[in-house]
Structure formats: C-alpha cells, structure tokens
Amino acid sequence: MTKLIAVLGDQLSHDGAALRCGDKGTDVVVMAEVREEATYTGHHKQKLALTFAAMRRFADELERDGWHVRYTELIDNDNAGSLVGEFARRAEEEGAEEVVTLAPGEWRLRQAFESAPLKIRQLPDDRFICSEKRFADWAEGRKELRMEWFYREMRRETGLLMEGDDPAGGEWNFDKENRKPAQPDLFREPAPTFRKDALVQEVLDMVEAEFPDNFGSLDEFNWPVSRAQAERALEHFIAHNLRDFGTYQDAMLAEDRLLHHSILSSCINLGLLSPREVCKAAENAYKAGDAPINSVEGFIRQILGWREYMRGIYFREGPDYTSRNALNHKRDLPWFYWSGETDMACMKAAIGQTRDLAYAHHIQRLMVTGNFALLAGIDPRQVQDWYLAVYIDAYEWVEAPNTAGMSQFADGGVVASKPYISSGAYIDKMSDYCGGCAYDVKAKDGEKACPFNSLYWHFLDRHRDRFEGNPRMGLIYRNWDKQKKETRDAKLKTAEAVLAKLDRGEAL
Numbered sequence: 001m002t003k004l005i006a007v008l009g010d011q012l013s014h015d016g017a018a019l020r021c022g023d024k025g026t027d028v029v030v031m032a033e034v035r036e037e038a039t040y041t042g043h044h045k046q047k048l049a050l051t052f053a054a055m056r057r058f059a060d061e062l063e064r065d066g067w068h069v070r071y072t073e074l075i076d077n078d079n080a081g082s083l084v085g086e087f088a089r090r091a092e093e094e095g096a097e098e099v100v101t102l103a104p105g106e107w108r109l110r111q112a113f114e115s116a117p118l119k120i121r122q123l124p125d126d127r128f129i130c131s132e133k134r135f136a137d138w139a140e141g142r143k144e145l146r147m148e149w150f151y152r153e154m155r156r157e158t159g160l161l162m163e164g165d166d167p168a169g170g171e172w173n174f175d176k177e178n179r180k181p182a183q184p185d186l187f188r189e190p191a192p193t194f195r196k197d198a199l200v201q202e203v204l205d206m207v208e209a210e211f212p213d214n215f216g217s218l219d220e221f222n223w224p225v226s227r228a229q230a231e232r233a234l235e236h237f238i239a240h241n242l243r244d245f246g247t248y249q250d251a252m253l254a255e256d257r258l259l260h261h262s263i264l265s266s267c268i269n270l271g272l273l274s275p276r277e278v279c280k281a282a283e284n285a286y287k288a289g290d291a292p293i294n295s296v297e298g299f300i301r302q303i304l305g306w307r308e309y310m311r312g313i314y315f316r317e318g319p320d321y322t323s324r325n326a327l328n329h330k331r332d333l334p335w336f337y338w339s340g341e342t343d344m345a346c347m348k349a350a351i352g353q354t355r356d357l358a359y360a361h362h363i364q365r366l367m368v369t370g371n372f373a374l375l376a377g378i379d380p381r382q383v384q385d386w387y388l389a390v391y392i393d394a395y396e397w398v399e400a401p402n403t404a405g406m407s408q409f410a411d412g413g414v415v416a417s418k419p420y421i422s423s424g425a426y427i428d429k430m431s432d433y434c435g436g437c438a439y440d441v442k443a444k445d446g447e448k449a450c451p452f453n454s455l456y457w458h459f460l461d462r463h464r465d466r467f468e469g470n471p472r473m474g475l476i477y478r479n480w481d482k483q484k485k486e487t488r489d490a491k492l493k494t495a496e497a498v499l500a501k502l503d504r505g506e507a508l
C-alpha cells in the first residue's frame with residue numbers, strides 16, 4: 001500500500017526518520033509550498049525565498065535519488081493552500097491512506113496534523129541530538145532547568161570535547177575568555193558568496209511579486225539553498241572564523257555585520273546540515289590544533305547546549321509558553337522596529353541589517369533589540385511576533401524560548417536565572433556604535449541621555465519586588481539605593497519621558 005512521506009520546508013535532510021521508513025518503489029514524497037505556511041507570520045522576504053528555493057532544490061535531489069516526488073509550487077492553480085489540504089489532495093490522487101512525516105517544530109502544526117481528516121503519523125524528529133523524551137527525563141524533578149547542567153550531560157553523552165571523563169582543556173565552559181570587543185581593523189575573511197542560479201532567481205522574482213509588502217529586502221540574498229552550498233559554508237567557517245569565534249562572540253561593529261559568527265543557523269534549522277556534523281567539524285579543528293579550546297567549546301555549547309536546550313524547553317513547557325507574560329508588560333512594539341527610523345545608533349544598525357540580511361547575531365538580538373524591548377516593557381507576544389517574522393532562522397521551537405524566555409523573561413525565569421538587561425555602558429564596551437550616536441552614552445538623565453541608561457533603572461525600580469531578592473541582582477539594587485534621591489528621580493523622570501514618547505508613537 002502506497003504511503004505519502006511528507007517533507008516540510010524545514011525538514012530538508014536526506015536521512016530523517018520519515019524518509020528512512022519509506023520505500024522508493026511504492027511510496028510517494030509530498031512537498032508543498034502553501035499560503036498558510038507563508039503567512040502564519042509576516043516572514044522576511046529572504047526567509048520565504050530561502051524556504052522555497054531550498055525546498056525545490058531538495059525535491060530535485062530526491063528525484064535524482066530515485067524517489068517519486070509530488071511537488072506543489074505556491075502559485076499552482078490547484079494548490080489547496082495548507083499542508084493538510086495538500087496531503088489530502090495527494091492522498092486521493094495516489095490512493096494513499098497514510099501520511100508519514102517528522103513531527104513539525106511548532107505546536108500549531110502538530111495540533112493541525114492531529115486533528116486532520118486523514119491519518120498523519122508524526123515521527124520523532126531524530127535530527128536533534130537530544131530527543132524530547134530524553135529532555136523530559138533530564139528535566140523531571142529538577143527545581144531549575146539550567147542550560148549549563150543540561151549541556152554537561154550532553155557533552156558526556158555524546159563524548160564531544162571529552163577526554164575520558166573530563167572536559168577537554170580542563171573546564172566545561174570558557175565563557176570568561178569570550179567577551180572581548182572586536183577591533184575595527186581586525187582582519188576577517190569575507191563571507192562566501194552563493195551563486196543565484198535560474199532556480200533561485202525564479203523564486204526571488206516570485207517572492208517579490210507575491211509578497212511585495214513583507215518586511216525586508218531581497219537585494220543581498222546570499223543564503224546556501226542546498227546541502228552542497230551548506231557544506232561549503234561550514235568549511236568556510238571552520239577554516240576562517242572558528243579560530244576567533246569565541247574571543248569576539250559578544251562583540252559588535254558598525255562596519256561588520258557578521259564578525260566571526262558562523263551564519264549557519266538557517267542551514268542547521270532547515271536540515272541542510274546536522275547539528276552533530278557541525279559540532280564534530282569544530283571538534284576536529286580543535287583536535288588538529290587549528291582552533292583554540294575557548295572558541296571551539298564556545299561554539300559547540302551554542303549548538304549542543306543552547307540549541308538542544310531551547311527545543312527541549314519549548315516542547316516541555318507546552319503550547320501556552322508563547323502567551324506567558326510574567327512581568328505583565330503591555331506596551332506596543334514601537335514602529336521603528338519595522339522601519340529602523342531611530343536616532344539610537346545601535347538599534348538602527350541592528351534593525352537595518354535585519355532588514356537587509358534577515359540576520360543579526362546573538363548579542364544584537366539579545367542585548368540591543370531584545371534589551372530595549374524588555375527595558376521599555378513591550379508586550380512579549382508582540383516581541384515574539386517580530387523575532388519570528390524578521391530572521392532567516394526563525395522557527396517557533398527556537399525563537400519562542402529565546403525571545404519569551406531568554407530575552408524577555410516572560411516565562412518568569414524558566415530559561416534565564418535573571419533578566420538580560422544592561423544600560424548603554426555594556427553596548428558601549430562591546431561595540432563601536434555609541435561614537436556615532438545622537439545620544440550620549442555617558443549621560444544618565446536629560447534629553448540627550450542614552451535611553452538604555454534611564455530605562456535600565458526604571459525597569460529595576462518598577463520590578464523591585466520580583467528581583468530584589470535574586471542573589472545575582474542584590475548588588476545592583478544596593479548600587480541604586482546608594483544613589484542620591486535627586487539622582488534617582490532624575491533618571492526615573494527621564495525614563496518616564498522616553499516611555500511617554502513611545503506611547504505617543506514618536507521616534508526615539
């Protein structure tokens with residue numbers, strides 16, 4: 001009996017469990033570009049183009065590999081518009097009674113598949129290193145689900161960067177060596193470029209025609225769309241950027257939008273590269289003496305630690321995770337998150353490159369745009385909607401715990417033991433943005449004061465009841481209490497003026 005093997009747009013791996021259980025002789029692979037997936041959020045144009053181009057490339061590869069593939073393009077006349085609709089249409093055409101797929105990375109789709117009028121078998125997505133069951137076992141009975149403990153277990157379990165029972169280099173975590181600001185004249189190898197062939201060009205044209213008003217520009221589209229291109233991106237990173245990845249991981253430079261980051265998240269999230277092989281490639285570079293331990297450990301921790309941990313949290317916490325709002329933040333997301341029209345140089349840079357590349361690196365997401373939203377008390381649901389829309393690598397299983405959890409503290413501390421907040425001083429230390437800013441990073445109050453400065457204290461003051469007793473924040477409150485009353489009042493007044501401007505819909 002024929003079964004349909006459904007491959008979703010972020011399941012582009014030849015060795016996933018669904019394809020492994022199929023039979024090339026009798027089964028049919030179904031892939032569909034559908035409006036429902038293209039519009040559940042206002043995806044960046046580059047994200048749409050990458051998804052469709054990579055899906056088409058993958059379908060070609062499957063056909064060359066001997067699979068019978070039924071592929072629906074977005075603008076096909078008989079496109080049913082949703083994944084379930086397309087599965088039903090193809091099942092009828094092929095006389096199939098069952099659809100097999102990897103469980104999607106979103107509660108929304110899992111629930112839609114469960115309540116579909118045809119049988120859709122969702123297999124555990126075994127492309128992740130840690131299964132959902134394994135994560136649940138680890139989490140069971142723990143008072144706190146801290147990433148660091150999870151990560152150490154994953155190191156032991158996979159043997160990555162282990163020397164017998166001990167961590168390579170003698171420590172589990174080399175983060176204290178990884179906080180250097182980058183020098184503008186530091187040499188960095190330019191990112192590899194990927195040729196826009198006819199397939200990619202056709203998709204770019206289609207996206208521009210079908211989604212003209214979506215956020216972002218297609219001009220600088222340069223994403224790997226196939227396994228071969230993704231392998232090239234990985235090789236480039238290992239050869240040129242891994243060495244200094246750790247040291248400058250938290251740095252930001254106005255003239256360098258990528259620094260030493262790997263730019264591999266879209267390849268891994270789409271399935272073009274497996275997290276295991278990426279970690280292994282980094283470990284091999286360490287063993288060969290080509291990259292130092294602080295960089296290799298820092299890099300592997302992002303993938304084996306943070307990435308796997310975030311997915312574990314998303315599925316363990318349940319579908320209501322995205323609607324949590326522990327700090328009761330209700331302010332609307334300022335419109336300049338979409339336009340980039342702000343005098344704050346750091347925000348302008350982060351939003352501008354997000355528009356142009358669908359990419360900003362972790363510290364820009366966490367300590368610039370995320371930090372600002374948290375300090376300003378923006379509704380975390382609206383913040384999540386923004387992050388889900390604007391980044392090339394955005395899928396809810398990883399975006400939501402990063403945004404609601406790590407960045408906005410909306411989950412009340414499941415992911416983060418304290419809020420990731422900072423005044424302008426941190427941004428000034430880690431970047432060269434402040435020199436070219438209309439605001440004064442050293443000024444704490446008054447019209448020209450960096451908005452991060454006054455909002456920082458306003459946040460701490462208004463959430464005193466919740467955070468004062470946090471052992472990692474006691475010192476900050478003591479510092480606040482030591483300041484003269486007039487000084488504190490001036491900061492709070494400045495913050496109130498900043499917030500009032502936001503409420504009036506004015507630019508900052």
Ligand code: FAD
Pocket residue numbers: 260261262263264265266268269299302303306307308310360361362363365366370387388391393394395398399400402403406407
């Ligand atoms: P590198 O800095 O080179 O890191 C290497 C790899 O580690 C990444 O490719 C990624 O696979 C993994 N990684 C690093 N940090 C994280 C993390 N915190 N969580 C999960 N994986 C991580 N990442 C996404 O993949 N999708 C998202 O939608 C997403 N949303 C985010 C939202 C916010 C508010 C924040 C603070 C972070 C978010 N991240 C997200 C995590 C991180 O910012 C990106 O993975 C990273 O910037 C991708 O760039 P890169 O490939 O150059 O990463």
Ligand code: DLZ
Pocket residue numbers: 007008009010011032033034035037038043047048051083104105106109395396
């Ligand atoms: C992100 C995305 C987009 C834009 N379009 C499609 C699509 O047309 N067809 C498809 O199968 N998948 C698409 N995807 C990826 C899915 O939305 C993704 O599988 C879910 O968000 C779960 O991670």
Ligand code: SF4
Pocket residue numbers: 343344345346347423424425427428433434437438439440441450451452
């Ligand atoms: Fe950002 Fe403040 Fe520095 Fe301006 S002064 S770039 S707003 S941190």
